[in-house]
Amino acid sequence: MRELRFGDICITDLSRSLNTPKTGIVPLIYLSSETGEDSVQTYRFCKVGKKPDGLSIRPFVVIDHNPHLRNGSAAYPTQTVLVTDTSAILSVPGSIEDADIRKEILTIFETAKREEKHAIIMALCPRCRKDFFLDPHTMMKRLDPYSLVEHQCDFCQVRNGHTYVIYKRKLYGGNGK
Numbered sequence: 061m062r063e064l065r066f067g068d069i070c071i072t073d074l075s076r077s078l079n080t081p082k083t084g085i086v087p088l089i090y091l092s093s094e095t096g097e098d099s100v101q102t103y104r105f106c107k108v109g110k111k112p113d114g115l116s117i118r119p120f121v122v123i124d125h126n127p128h129l130r131n132g133s134a135a136y137p138t139q140t141v142l143v144t145d146t147s148a149i150l151s152v153p154g155s156i157e158d159a160d161i162r163k164e165i166l167t168i169f170e171t172a173k174r175e176e177k178h179a180i181i182m183a184l185c186p187r188c189r190k191d192f193f194l195d196p197h198t199m200m201k202r203l204d205p206y207s208l209v210e211h212q213c214d215f216c217q218v219r220n221g222h223t224y225v226i227y228k229r230k231l232y233g234g235n236g237k
Contacts, residue, residue: 069156121161184221202223
């Protein structure tokens with residue numbers, strides 16, 4: 061396998077990924093790689109899917125006129141897939157050549173990465189999620205909005221719920237810090 065570069069389109073087997081319950085062979089866009097403390101190389105990809113109809117809360121980048129993707133495809137830089145096994149990367153048919161699209165993907169990815177450094181990731185049941193949702197000092201979103209997997213709530217440790225990213229909300233005005 062050749063050395064991956066930012067923007068490469070990789071046909072990947074999701075059954076060998078680390079953080080997605082979905083399986084299948086799908087195109088992903090290569091973002092970055094990191095070497096962990098245990099000397100394991102981890103590759104980070106963003107999901108590619110159909111452009112959503114209407115308004116979408118999550119940011120995406122429309123990719124048209126790429127011979128390796130369907131027209132009307134969209135890259136979702138905030139939805140990442142981690143792969144450690146290079147055999148999961150089946151082929152690299154091409155890359156995103158448009159500089160504007162590459163810049164837009166990188167901007168969204170870097171912003172999400174910066175926000176997640178100062179965030180807490182927790183599994184929350186609906187009851188505990190309500191407490192965080194009603195707190196004016198926090199903002200939250202689902203880690204993977206398409207996941208159906210529920211985990212034991214990290215707050216009450218009784219009920220099950222989805223995984224959320226909880227951010228400190230920026231308060232503006234006289235008493236905001």
